[in-house]
Structures are given as C-alpha cells and as structure tokens.
Amino acid sequence: MDNPGNSYSQALKQIAKTANSALPLRKALNTVAKNTAKAIKAAGCSIMLLNPQKAHLDIIAAHGLSDLYLRKGALNVHKSLPEIMQGKAVAIVDVSQDKRAQYPEAAEMEGICSILGAPLLQKGEVVGEIRIYSHEPKHFSQADKDFLSTVANIVAIALEKSELYRVLKADHEESVTKRRKLTETPKLPSSSLRPSSFSHTSEEEFAKLLDFYRIEWLYEPRSFPLTWQDNKVTEMFTPDFYLPELDLYIELTTLKQSLITQKNRKLRRLKGLYPEVNIKLLNKSDYLRLLAKYGYGPLGETKVEGVNQVLFSHTQIQRRTRALAKRISYNYRGHQLVLIGILKGVVCFMSDLMQHISLPLTVDFMAISYYGSNTEPAVKITKDLDTSIAGLDVLMVEDIVDTGMTLNYVLNHLSSHSPASLRVCTLLDKRVRRLIDVPLDYIGFEIPDEFVVGYGLDYRGEYRNLSFIGALNPELIEKGRRE
C-alpha cells in the first residue's frame, strides 16, 4: 500500500537536493514547486515573497498555474488566507464558499477547488508563502500540512543563503511594478493594454484575428534577459504576444531566412534558460493552423459568416465546463446521477460536461417542440425519457435559459415523476429576458440579450458545429423574419 509518510520523505529528499543544488535560484524554486505539487497530488504550486510594505504577496516561482491566473492581481495578505501571516499552515476546502479566498472567480475559472498554504519563515518572521492548489476538493491532513511547512522551511533557507536573493528581490520588485501595471486593468483584452501602434502589420492582423476569436492577448508583455556580463543584462528577447488562455508566447516572423535564423537562435537560448516558458515562432500560415488546432473555428482567415463576435472561446467553454463538472462531482459525491438534456442544442455541452463528472451516471434525452403564437407560445414533449427517474438524483442539463418557459415546463414534467432530487445546470443564462423565475443551481456564463449560436446552439438548424459561442448578426435575424 502507498505510504504517504514514505512518499513525503522521498519527496523532501529530492526537494532539499534541488534547493541545495547549483541551479539558478528561480529555476530551482520552479522545480521545488513542481515536486511539491506532485508529492501532494495537487495541480499546482506557487512560491511567493512578501513585498517590502508587507501588504502584498508576489509570485516568484510556480508550477501548474496558467499565466492568466498568475496575473489575476496582487494577493493582499489581509484578504487571502490571512492566518498564514500568523505563522500557521492554513487550508481552504472549497474556494467558492470561503471568504478567505481573495479571487474566488479566478480560482473557479482555473478549476481550483482547494488551497493549502504555509508561511516561509526566516528567524521567526514571515517573509513569504508557499501554496498548493487542488482541482479536486481536498481535506488536507496534518501530514500534508507538516510536509508543506517543511518544504517552506527548505525554501526559506535556500532564499536566505542564496547570493542571488538580493538580485532576485530587486529583479522581482521591478517585474512586479511592470506586472502591476498590467494587472490594474481587471479584464483582458482591454483597450488600455492595447499598443497605440504595432511594429509590423502582421502583428496588427494577428491581434485582430485574436480579437475576433475572443482569445485574450498581451502585446510584448515580458522581456527575457538572455545574456549577462558582470551582472548586467546585455541581450534581451521580447516575444510579440502572450496568449494567457493557452499559456503561450508567440513571436511572429516573415519568411525572410536571415531573420528566422536569428530568432531561432534567441528562442533556443530562451528555452534553455526558461524551460517553463512555452513559446512558438510562427509565420502567417503557421498561426492560422495553430488557431485551427486549438479549436478556433474552421480557419482564422475565413471568419464565420453571420457571426458578429465570439462571446466565449472554445478554451473558455472547456475551462468553465470542467469547473462546473468538478463542483457537481463534489456536491453529489457518493450518489449516482441521471443527466437529462433537451435535444438538440445541449449535445456539445452535455458531451463535454459528462466526461468531466467523476461519478457513476446515466444520460437520457427529451425532445420538445414549440407551437402557439409569438405572444402565447406553448411547449409540448415530442420525445419523453427512455427510463424511469423515480427515486433518482436528476440533474437537468440545459444549453441556454432565456425566458425560462421551456425549463419551467420540463421541470414540472420531471417533478411529476418523483425524482429524489431535481437540479439544473445551464451553460448560458440570458437572465435579462427571464419571464418565469426558475431555479438554476449551476451556471456557466451569464449573457446579455443577444442571439447566440455555436457549440450546439443553432439558427435555423445551422451553426451548431462551431467550437465557440458567438453572437449572431441581428440584421441576419431581421432578414430571416422578413422572409
């Protein structure tokens, strides 16, 4: 049987060895973060330093966290797990329900459910923190807390003894000032982060394409020192773009061979010095292929006709769906679930959601049709459930709730079959148009009053196969009405 004490002592041996190695400090701490997360079987880990005013924590090393999450904003020591500052290891089991989580929404988007943190102590004084992030709800044991506190001690010693500590601190403070400037704006992409001009038209074109697909981007967000002389940086590399959703830096290039060779040399050096950084050198056809690979529509160049704007990218939908599935798995732990969907709009969402629910479950579908007039619409069931739901826990899965009339009708129908429980999970909530107040237990995204298509949702039978959700051009709908 797996003995956690034994695996923790093995992990500590490795972590102490790394912290005591000749590796550059930042690289060593990133490896420590990786090994710590692995030992606790968690998704991620961050190591943070307290700023000189002792008000904020800034991340100096991390593993398994997206750049978007790392850039969510400065952590306030009084708002985020404040007891750690009293020198204790502290755990949060459910980030969405705990007031000690400062950025619950960002955590939920990242799929984080539980957090365990421990202080970095130097001579009894807190100088920073180490935190562990779990995608599954986790009740951390005393052994987990002791392990993390020991790692914290090793990190604190490594920091203190490192000659680079001073340099790192100065470097870190400078980069924090830069990062603060970026994170002051809550939502990306935002106009204040937009460059007034690009250095090349291909960059502008690429930015427009990213905007259309709602892929968040930052322009030249970070410079990587590549060579030093006497502690002074003599060569830097600044990639053109960073795509937080994909945790990917992109350097655009033309087909000019001399430029490609030079850039490739810099990229090789960058990858050697910063192995945790994901970067790609792309020309135009490469980036169209890349967008297609990540599921952004047929191909970037031919924007989808009739779709004005992408509201939720494929990655955003996937991330949100995973977070919902984790919450559902946790809330229904120990139970068997029946998922019920209404054909056909829910097919994509149902398919992705159920794959991430870690419970035994069955699936059933209904079909309905609408009749009556525009002012007095009515719903009828054209395909009922295949199996009985009496005494079972039922989760109604919806693509979109608009006026609430359909859901209200279906919930009444299902209630009459005496399930043990009946709850609702909807990907989209068009709350502004609600006529009947139906209870929604799990909501993917709230949307404004726009007609949306894609990811299963149709307009006159089309658009269901788009991998993203987009707003349909209202003129198209108007034209359709006149026909």
Ligand code: 5GP
């Ligand atoms: P409700 O009864 O809540 O008004 O409407 C529910 C149904 O209307 C949904 O299941 C969906 O079929 C359709 N619907 C409402 N809003 C939209 C929309 O923005 N796009 C699409 N494609 N269908 C919608």
